Amino acid sequence: MTTKDTVYIALFAALTAALGLIPQITLATGVPITAQSMGIMLAGALLGAKRGGLAIVLFLALVAIGLPLLAGGRGGAGVFFGASGGFLLGFPIGAFVIGFLFDRHAGRPPFLLSLIYVLIGGVGVVYLLGVPWLAQVADLTLGQAFTGSIAFVPGDIIKAVLTVIIAREVRRALPDL
Amino acid sequence: MLDLYQAGTSPVHMLKPGWKILCLAAVGSALFAVDHIGFSTAMLAATLVLYRIAGLPLSRAWGQIRPAVWVFGLIFAAQVIFNSWIIGLYVLIRLAVLLMLAGLLTLTTRSSDMIDGINAGLGPLRRIGVNPERVSLAISLTLRFIPVLSHVVHDVREAQRARGLDRNILSLAIPAIIRTIRMADEVSDAIDARGS
Incomplete structure (x- = not known):
């Protein structure tokens, strides 16, 4: 791991934190969406599996030690034990999976494939951990927990599309990222 | 600095960060292993006592839960509909203890001390390349x-x-x-x- 890798990891951890500062947008369905999870998607798509995953691990480590960096100014170890703890644990794994899939195409898969990859890692993996966790913490069945979470999916799809557009342009400008 | 730390000299403040994290993990596991509302309620009382020992007003303990209040409401409503209000109450107590204890860790430990603790803890991982x-x-x-x-x-x-x-x-x-x-x-x- 070179110095440049370390700096990039820190940069994307910080970007994910900064995106959490953007005020929430409330969709027509009444569900709030935050820009923060775009940081997870961008880290995977631009830095690849190892650096992207580590950037999000670093971001969560800073949250865990008490910095209020999550969207809405939340922080501290408590957030990992709350109802959305599983989604948070899914973040670094999701970034890793996105990066792993992008790495197979030297970081530049075609548009549609990029979108599928970001959806697999940034939505699929995150919900795969988040929903059972929510079910466990709240003593709900998996089906009930899933129904409760599905309202957030449209916002996630919008963020995945934005991520792919941004990632492709950034890769074009900086091919040897 | 953007830190949630509240300065103090209580035994809770003085305990090494590593031990605090270990205690939090142990209580967290016990809450799910001992599946009984009596145990959760006792832990809730113990947590509030710890806040007092740390010299923090109980409003700070409440402050850990306040951001999650609507989630609490949703969970309770779901439990009342699908199970019973007593299970709903049990789930909420368990969740409240976890949030308050983790919050206590954050309120009584400087971020810089936590970072030092993490670095010390990473020492043994040197041989696997960290x-x-x-x-x-x-x-x-x-x-x-x-x-x-x-x-x-x-x-x-x-x-x-x-x-x-x-x-x-x-x-x-x-x-x-x-x-x-x-x-x-x-x-x-x-x-x-x-x-x-």
Whole structure:
């Protein structure tokens, strides 16, 4: 791991934190969406599996030690034990999976494939951990927990599309990222 | 600094961060292993006592739960509909204890002490290729970058507002991201040049 890798990891951890500062947008369905999870998607798509995953691990480590960096100014170890703890644990794994899939195409898969990859890692993996966790913490069945979470999916799809557009342009400008 | 730490000299403050994290993990596991409302309620009482020992008003304990109140409401409603109100109450008590205890860890431990604790804990991982100095560098760089990137994000939003909301935000965000990555390249070169 070179110095440049370390700096990039820190940069994307910080970007994910900064995106959490953007005020929430409330969709027509009444569900709030935050820009923060775009940081997870961008880290995977631009830095690849190892650096992207580590950037999000670093971001969560800073949250865990008490910095209020999550969207809405939340922080501290408590957030990992709350109802959305599983989604948070899914973040670094999701970034890793996105990066792993992008790495197979030297970081530049075609548009549609990029979108599928970001959806697999940034939505699929995150919900795969988040929903059972929510079910466990709240003593709900998996089906009930899933129904409760599905309202957030449209916002996630919008963020995945934005991520792919941004990632492709950034890769074009900086091919040897 | 953006830290949630509340200064103090209580036994809770003095306990080493590593032990606090261990205690939190142990209580968290016990709450799910001992599946009984009596145990959870006793833990709730113990947690509130710990807040008093730490010299924190009980409103701080409540403050840990307040952001999650609507989630609590949803969970309770779901439990009343699908199970019973007593199970709902049990689930809420368990969740409240976890949030309050984790909050207590955060309120009574400086972020810098926690970082030192993490670095000390990483020492044994050196042999599987984890370099604690690199981790320290990454942490301090991130803390340095957060205000910089917050500015960038803010500027992009301001520029977008000035040009009208119909203007595509991507045309502002993409050059900003490329600029910050180039800045990171310069930072990296500067660190290497200093030979650290």
